[in-house]
Amino acid sequence: MYxxxxxxxxxxxxxxxxxxxxxxxxxxxxxxxxxxQEFFFNQTENDIDAQRVIAEIDANTSKLSKKDPKFYSIMVSPSQAELKHIGNEPERLKQYTRELMKAYAGSFYRDQEVSVKDVLYFAKLERERTYSEKDKAVKENQAIASKILELQHQIRGIKEGREQGDLSKLHERINALETEAPHKQNGKRIVPGMAKEGHQSHIHIIVSRKDVTNAHSLSPGSKFRTSETTLNGEKVKQGFDRDKFYRASEKTFDKQFGYRRNFVETYYARNLLDKDPKQFFATLLGLPSNEKQAAKQLLFKAGVKVPSIPTNQAQLAYKTLMQLKKGIGKALESGSIGI
Incomplete structure (x- = not known):
């Protein structure tokens, strides 16, 4: 879950x-x-039109300055495995979103408990995702893309009379480069903006910075998980625990749909890889054989080019460790592994 x-x-x-x-x-x-068409929804309603979303979010900005964000967006992007598990069913994703927003509300640190009824939000299901410059396939196609762009500039120059050359040969060279691209989809070179294959459903949520009463701030952008400040002579609790929210988000999905999450799919694993890669691989090595094999398959599908998962602690040499961390880290960033 990303x-x-x-x-x-x-x-x-x-x-x-x-x-x-x-x-x-x-x-x-x-x-x-x-x-x-796909309409917006919230905790209790469906088929909400865009104009209502704009009107309610824009009206809920009491005491916010021009420089303050009036809303936050949350993108919920399940992995291919998670979407397959729920049959890519829109209604199940909407059900999950409503449970997710309960976890969102519960991640605020306030004097009074925050519930989802206090949160003004609207969500929308999208069925397509496109490749961006950050995707591994686009990055690894970039060398080919640059050569093709250079040839296209030459062709344009010849057509405009600024250069001389054989157009047919240049077109042949472009066609040859297209076939050499390491990553293709349906026979075509993967480029930014191209729609991704397979199940790509995801949810966009727009959530007001102010609560439904337009009186209290509920900002997930707080620098603190938990803190206290003095306001009008009284101590006031503030903060938002993103780690708590992310952990609760995947646990909610697993419990709601009976999903068995592998270690490498967890938010815990992502944090561990970043902060203590040696412990990440030590934990990986300690998994039961069937889970370790499943982890290896997930890494392979995510494009992590490793000959094998190290079989013992002695193989966790620094160079190997850093190579594996780099490969897995890129897969996590692109959402290839279901985090």
Whole structure:
């Protein structure tokens, strides 16, 4: 399960209103008949239109300055394995989102317990994901892409009379390079913006920074998990525990749908790899044989090029350790492993 919390962008791309972001989330509805469109939903309602989302988020900004983010976005991106487990069913993803937001509310540190009823949010299901410059396939295709771009510039120069050359040979060279690309999908070189194959359903959530009463701040962007500050002479609790939220998110999915999560799919494993890679691999080595084999298969599917998982502590040499960490780290960043 890959989850990202992002504050509202205030600048050229997004203004103070939620309209730009909401309109961006409407991109998959373009050109579709109303009955085929995907609408927003919240904890209790379905089929919420975009204008209502904009109106309610924009109106819920009491005492926030122009420089303060008015909302946060949460992207919930299940792995291929998780989507397969639930049959890629939209309703099950919506059910999960509603349980997820209970965990979100429970991750705030406040004097009074925060419940999901206190949170103003709207969510939307999307069925497509596209490749970006960060994806491993795009990065490894970049050398080929640069050569093709250079040849295309030559062709443009010849057509405009600025250069001389054989157009047919240049086109042949481009075709040859296209076949040499290490990563292709349906016979075509993978490039940024290309839709990914397979189940790609994911959820975008827009959540107001203020609670439903428009009186209290609920910011997941807090620098503190738990802290206390003095306000009007009284101590006030504040903070948001992202680690707690991420851990609860995957536990919620596993419990709700009976999913058996392998060690390398866990948020704990991701943190351990980053902070203590030697302990990560020691834990991996200590898994039961069937779980260790499943972990190896997950790493292989994620494109981690390792000859084998080390079989004992003596093989955990520094160089091997760092090579494995780099490979697994890239897979985690791209969401290839279900974290």
């Amino acid at each position: 989850i990202v919390i992002t504050r509202q962008h205030l600048g050229d791309n997004y203004n103070g209103s939620a309209s730009d972001f909401v309109n961006y989330l409407e991109k998959e509805n373009e050109g579709k008949a109303p009955e085929d």
